[in-house]
Amino acid sequence: MYGFIRDILSDKGSHVFTVESDASVADAVACLNEHGVGSVLCLHRGQPVGIFTERDVLRRVLDRHMPPETTRVRDVMTTDLVTVTPGTHTDQAMEMMTRLRVRHTPVMEDGQLVGMVSIGDLLRWVLLNQEAEIGQFSDYISGRQPA
Secondary structure (H helix, E strand, O other), X not given: OOOEXXXXXXXXXXXXXXXXXXXXXXXXXXXXXXXXXXXXXXXXXOEEEEEEEHHHHHHHHHOOOOOOOXXXXXXXXEOOOOOEOOOOEHHHHHHHHHHHOOOEEEEEEOOEEEEEEXXXXXXXXXXXXXXXXXXXXXXXXXXXXXO
């Protein structure tokens, strides 16, 4: 009813901010801040091996009093990647991300990274589609024909 992950990527773009898994936490945090994002995908030899989020900074670095300058992302990143494909239905992705309590998920196709979506991206997509449906119902009820 609401579309597919490919629709969200075509709207928002497919760029993914990444860091190497051997980067320091300080460098990863600088990347998060520079780009105003809540997560970066962690790569090893060009392949996704984890995700590093603002929550990881709080719970796995600061709460444990680990020094950001010398702590490696690979030691504190989330390694259980939850992924979707461009063909995943938005409702299915939202249900999965909510159930598994993940906020960001890489989009993979044929083993290749093609984008990243957040729960915020999914909520925005659903709201935009609901607004369009409400407008159509309103036009129908009032007898107005769509342009």
